[in-house]
Amino acid sequence: MSTESTPALLKGAAGVDGVRTDGPAPAGPSVRGPRARSTTAYLRYAAGKLAGAAVSLFAVLVTSFFLFRLIPGDPVKQMTGGRQVSTEQIAAMRKEFGLDLPLWQQFTEYCGKALTGDFGTSYQFRAPVMDKITEALPATLLLTGTAFVIYTAIGIWLGARSAWRNGSAGDRFHTAFALTLYSVPSFWLGLLLIITLSVGIGPVPGMFPTGGMESGSGSGFAHVLDVAHHLVLPVVTLVAVEYARTLLVMRSSLLDEMGSDYLTTARAKGLRDDLVRRRHAVPNAMLPTVTLLFVNLGNTVAGAILVETVFSWPGLGGLFYQALSVPDLPLVQALFFVFAAAVILMNTLADVIYPLLDPRVGR
Amino acid sequence: MTAVKTESVTEPGTGQPLLDVRNLRVTYGSGTSAVPAVRGVDLRIEAGQKLGIAGESGCGKSTLALALLRLLPASATLSGEILLDGEDVLTMKWGRLRAVRWAGASIVFQGAMHSLNAVHRIGDQIAEPILLHGGATQAAARRRAGELLEQVGLPAARADAYPHELSGGQRQRVMIAMALACDPRLIIADEPTTALDVMIQAQILRLIEQLVSDQALGLIMISHDLAVLSDTCDRLSVMYAGRVVEEGPAKQVYEKARHPYGSALSAAFPRIGDLASRHAPRGLPGDPPDPSALPSGCTFHPRCPVALDSCATEDQELRPAGPSRRAACVLVGPQAPATPGPHGGAQETRSTS
């Protein structure tokens, strides 16, 4: 959501006009893929990208550790706030959380443990951070995964159609609608949906739950339905903004392709218009789009923070928000790392997959 | 070279021509922003004939090529008649037009790197029209694609390559192979050798000539390179500002043009062996006219070295200028005023490759 735009003034920016993308310039023209069409060259390339990802992950680990140490306030004091605690107890708590060691030592210990998946113990919950994360992960995956499938499918389809019928009433409407959705704060949209469809105003009855992932303890199919019922509004909210972005990206990619000569060749061969679009234009337009989709998915996870907060969805986003208020250092650090890792992972995937899609970049 | 060509330099008139374009007009846009790109062009070509269309950029020759198969954008208005084997392309139904495209007439585009789809293999791109028009099986189409590649001098195994893996000359050969895929009767080559260097240019031109004569196809070749056209084609039409200003047998138009523009165009090309022309190539001052703001009268008059006063007010039609030749100049034809005509191109013999 809080992402920047890449004006299409620069060819290297894959022609994403006015649409915000976070992340490096898409893997298309800037990927120096191996020129040779050999599998070993590709594997070497992929290995290089993975190594780069590992370096980035480490950099994030470092940042997450030191950044949150800057939070004003003493976590121990926060946790015991108000209660009468003796100095020995405070000292004991410090020792428990390793806060009495010098910073460098804390850091090396942290890194060492992180490699084994031990991110420490949450101050708030007194439980291993990894446990809290794995608890909350499925909910986030469910939300973002469902939303991703929906907004990708609709966004690409409508984006392609809009571009192909450029200038038509349908195109103008879809573009205007997407631009508007794109400017709408997602959390506000969520709140409005809650008010109108959950609480119900005027004649509209409350049809959906106001929050949470489930209510009641039905099991089996009833449980699935229940979760699905709770899933509707959060997914709609998340889909709204991301669909708009996807549509705009796909549309501008296809518009860039539409003036191309190879389409004239295709028409000259006698192909029907929709075949020209589907077989020739869209595959070329998909190249920058796919890259951007991957890159954006990493950000969607972060953007889901807002939706989860608004709908009290028990995922990583809500956890993050909770942890910030304490501040629950181990949990915050770990979550920060997880969010950044998601983005790094998606970017790396995009880099690695792109050569498989674009023959010009070699395999 | 001349011994090999079947020179059909006489005006075709017997039987139904392969392509008969009558008074073709193409206008982009409409109303006050209408830009006339082609302003009344007549062409005729028989099977086995090769017609060259020459002109500078902006004269409308590429528009003409695309118009022949109705490939112009929707904003273009066409009028006149384009009779391909007797059928008018401009009034064909959509389905009939798509069937005629590529199977009746095909186009060899320039700039093959951009005219080929970068993410499809060239074998698939050649096979695509075969599958579309012929109802052949995938395997048969692939086989045919391989055969076509061999015909143009590429190994059939290259069918699995992508366009960017080929050199410029190879890509142009692929374009030619693709154009022959559905056995068309007419091939329109739009600047087929412009982006290539001279050695490759010669190869490609020989290839085109050979294929056209082997299969008795009609060929329309469009280029700004008059020398190339005169060598390859039987007849030559020179276009200026959307009109044909001179037409006739290729050699004659090249060596001794009757229209001042034609002679200036051919004079701009230095002759091999002519030292004088190398040091002082005669160019033409000024720029081609802006189609949206054409000069009055004869559109060439601002740049014409032998313009008369009347040229600024009176437009010129094509007039007879010799056996099966026509030129649109007031100084041409039986009623020409008694002033020295424009100098033709150099009289020295040119070594033809």
Add this chain to the structure above:
Amino acid sequence: MTTTTDAAPAIGPRALTWARRRHAAARFWRQYRGHRAGLAGLAVLTLIALTALAAPLLVGADSLSVTAAPGGPLEEPSAAFPLGTDQFGRSLLALLVWGTRVSLTVGLLAAFLSVAIGTLVGITAGHFKGWYGNVVMRITDWFLVMPTLVLAIALATVLSRSLWTTVLAIGVTTWPTTARLVRAQTLSVESRPYIERSKALGGGHRHIMSRHVLPNVMPLVLAQTTLVISTAILTEATLAFLGLGDPTVVSWGGLLQDAREAGAVSSGNWWYLAPPGLAIAVVALAFTLCGRTIETVLNPKLGGSR
């Protein structure tokens, strides 16, 4: 020494440049005028700007006072309070108008900071290349990998809660995209022949960067700024909504947070929730439309297809 004898006064190169720039600006405006969407966006922005500036006159600072609130808590819209009241009884319309100032200011400042850093980094990285350029681009790439919202939240948490924190958080997390674009443009500009000539004539680093690269990069920067403002306004609202904004000022995002905390959602008080978000959306959209129009004008290749 001979004096010139022509009648026209000698025009110095500086004056020529400015005359040319004035012409370019006039041409730009003429073309911009042709785009309805851009004009609509501009009109909206002018209106918003005027509202922000005139806010003290329109509603008066006393309408922010919690203790001297004129109305009852959470009243529905009425003639006296067109948008109802908040939980303290203050007129929501007044709050909305007043919030324009903060939202716009933060948006503009943050965008300016972001683009300034991005341009500076981009030009220097593109100009100096080599070791410095590489290091800078690595840092930029690293920033690009971080999800901006998460980083902004982190920064806003770490620093004290104030408007400057918000500005800083947004500025620091969004400059990388601008930097990358500006660097690419710098590389392209510097490959042009006149730069070589300028160097041969003795142009130093500062001269080339400020006199040649910067003016060529400005159109890109301008388009980027407008689009970044849009993002900045949305981010400011987000941070305020999450409780990371300045609690002492009224902003639209803050209003939404107040609404939620006051239970407006469960009580169905849509008039508390709808207007601030609508205002955010309208302003963000207006900036986006302007930005897209600027891009279209500066790059005719994008044409009427947008």
